[in-house]
Amino acid sequence: MAEDNPPEGFLRIDFDRGRPVTFNGHIGTLYAKRGTKGSRDEFVLGFRVHGHMCNPAGGLHGGMMMTVADLVGTMGGGTLTGLRKFLPTVSMTFDFVAPAQVGDWVEGRCEVVRQTRSLLFTNIYLTVGEEKILRASQVAKIPSGDGQAFGKARLDRGAEVAGKGATT
Numbered sequence: 001m002a003e004d005n006p007p008e009g010f011l012r013i014d015f016d017r018g019r020p021v022t023f024n025g026h027i028g029t030l031y032a033k034r035g036t037k038g039s040r041d042e043f044v045l046g047f048r049v050h051g052h053m054c055n056p057a058g059g060l061h062g063g064m065m066m067t068v069a070d071l072v073g074t075m076g077g078g079t080l081t082g083l084r085k086f087l088p089t090v091s092m093t094f095d096f097v098a099p100a101q102v103g104d105w106v107e108g109r110c111e112v113v114r115q116t117r118s119l120l121f122t123n124i125y126l127t128v129g130e131e132k133i134l135r136a137s138q139v140a141k142i143p144s145g146d147g148q149a150f151g152k153a154r155l156d157r158g159a160e161v162a163g164k165g166a167t168t
Contacts, residue, residue, distance in 0.1 A: 004048040007105065009033045013045075027067055028053055032075070043076040045108040049100050059099035060106070065134045066094055069124045072108035073138035077122040080112050087120060087140040095135040104128045110138075118142050 006012075010031035015024040024030070028047055035041030045068065055061045074087040100106055106126055113121040120142055126134040 004029055004031070006031045006046060006048070007033075009035075010044075010046050024071070027064060030068070030071070034079075040109065043072075043079040043109070045072045045076065047106055049102050049104045049106060051102055054102060059101060060104070060133070062094075062096055065096065065100075065126055066092070066136070068106070068108055069094065069126060069134055069136040070138070072110050072124045072126070073122045073136065074140050076108070076110040076124075077112055077120050077138070077140060080110070081115055081120065083120070083142060085143060085146065087142060089138060090119070090141050091139040093137045096133070097135060098128075098131055098133045100126075100128050100133050106133070113137075115142075118144070 010033045013024075013030045013032050015030075016022055028050060031046045033041065033044045033046065035044065047068065049060050053060055053064045070089055070092060073092070074089060078084065078087050106128055108124060108126045110122045110124045113123055115121070118141065120140045122138045122140070124134075124136040124138060125132050126136075
């Protein structure tokens with residue numbers, strides 16, 4: 001399998017932390033980067049497209065794009081609003097704008113549209129370079145009280161050097 005070579009600043013997301021592998025652990029290695037609060041890069045999720053993520057035509061599979069967009073909406077939206085709990089998805093819509101190919105580095109960002117007491121509304125964009133490949137809209141439930149913790153995912157600080165000096 002080809003190397004991911006994430007851009008500088010991206011850390012591998014460890015979804016399972018030594019526990020039995022969940023769905024997120026099967027889709028491929030995902031990375032996150034945290035930038036300056038209030039900036040476009042406050043939370044960015046990224047991954048390198050591999051063959052097992054593609055459809056028979058050789059493009060990134062729509063199911064993979066939807067899965068990543070879901071994670072960007074809940075993890076990114078939660079980060080942007082300071083919600084440190086699991087946010088289950090209530091509704092999503094997707095527009096597939098352009099294809100991504102094996103070897104492309106895909107990045108996902110979200111913007112918070114609105115937050116109520118019980119719901120979080122986000123828009124999500126997946127891009128390859130500056131080209132948008134997917135646009136999505138998500139509604140996530142904000143659990144009452146403390147809710148379930150943010151989840152088991154954490155950034156793998158041991159892999160921090162993975163992106164230093166790498167180019168895409």
